[in-house]
Every structure is written in C-alpha cells, then in structure tokens.
Amino acid sequence: MFLGDFNFYRYADSRNKSRPNFSGMQTFNDCINKQGLLETPLTGCRFTWSNMQKDPLLVQLDWCSTSANWISQYPNTKFTAMERFISDHIPCRIQIGTSIPRSHIFRLENFWTTLPGFLPMVESC
Incomplete structure (x- = not known):
C-alpha cells in the first residue's frame, strides 16, 4: 500500500484552478505505474488541501494505491476524506475490508460432533 500526502497530484482536474504542473504529474504517475500500483479512489471529498484564501486553490494531494494482490485479498478497501477542522489539510481514513459473503463462511455446529x-x-x- 502506497498512501499519504505526496504534495503531488495525478491529474489536471485534481485541482480547481488551471495551470497544472504536467512535469510533476508525469513524474508522480511514472513512479506509481512503474511499481504496478492501482489507485484506490478517494471518496467523501474531491480535494484534500486548501490554501485557505478567499478564492481558494483546492488540490487533491492525498493518494492511496495498492497492488493487484492487495485488491484480490482486500477488495473492499476504502479511502475516505474526512471533515476538515483547523488544518489546511483534510484528514483521510483508510478502511480495509474483505468481501467474504456470510453464506460462504464455514461454521461448525457443536451437535455435528455427536453424530x-x-x-x-x-x-x-
């Protein structure tokens, strides 16, 4: 898992104002792609940082990427932006979960041992 505030953004629309840094985006994306990582989409809020000005610059600087193996073992992994309190950064939460349906969980009934x-x-x- 590759997770955190990287001070880079991956896409031009990861910020609310024009003039994206294409060179920085390319470098960051190359790093992620060379490792074979897959993005875990952010939910809850589109941007995770603000310059806190009257007409703010908003950017998604927090990212979560995992391997295909991780996704197969933990397919319900969620990456969520929380509510901003004081900081210019929004805290993010990672929730790791599996999708084993209850109907496929084996349960041993005690009375079976007496049969x-x-x-x-x-x-x-």
Missing part, C-alpha cells in the same frame, strides 16, 4: 460417522469423516479429509 455417528462425524469423526471418521473428518479424519478422512
């Missing part, structure tokens, strides 16, 4: 043939069947596995 005839239970132990031989388990031993044969």
